[in-house]
Amino acid sequence: MDELELRHYGIKGQKWGVRRFQNADGSLTAAGKQRVSEAKKRTDAKNRGTLTNAQLKKKIERLQLEKQLRELTNQEVNSGRVYAQKILKDVGSRVLTTAATGALLYAGKAAATKSFSPQEFANAIFNGGPKKK
Template sequence: MDDNILTHYGVLGMKWGVRRTPAQLGRKKSSGGDKEEIKKAGGKGKVSSGNSGRKAVKDMTDAELKELISRLELEKRYRDLSKSEEQVRSAKGRDFVADVLEKSGKNIATQFTTYMMGTAVNKLAGSEIVNPKKGQKDK
């Protein structure tokens, strides 16, 4: 009997040579900090908090909030003004295609529903009362 069996006790999806961080392992960070996280933060010795230095809105003063709003409005106006003619045309074309598809879809759904309802009425009645293709009584 041959006992040549290969068994693998690795983690699914893990790559060779890639180590998981302590956070991924569910361990607390060490007090010295992780070297990889310091590298990712730009080598400054500080790990970014993830919110990119912004305060919560409820912690802002009225002046800070007004300043932020005016900045966001200026950025929006700049984006709107800097749109090229081609972007505007493509947006109009996209709207046209979306409108055509929506109307076609409604039309097809209406026809399908009419056909199915007519077929169901005919089956219940046991005779051809409704023409399912027209959705009305034959005269």
């Protein structure tokens, strides 16, 4: 007589009693929500010929609203990023201009007086020129 066997290998890496798409309380995990959403999109695409005009209009309106929301939130993020980049660029150019001016002015002063002080040089770079006495 042949022995009947039931074999189940499961999903590699999955633990016993742990579900991939559902939490212990029955709610869906992030992967489960994404899976349901993708399945719904597939069924909507397949069944679009059976939708009434009102249902189709409602779905189109919803998709347009979601698209507008995505565009607005991306625009706000990008406008903030552009604003921050502009400020940093402006500040960077001012710092660079001040440091270069200070270094050149101190170099002229040091050449004229034939004396060099690292502390005065650092102050000149920081302040945009040597301190006047």
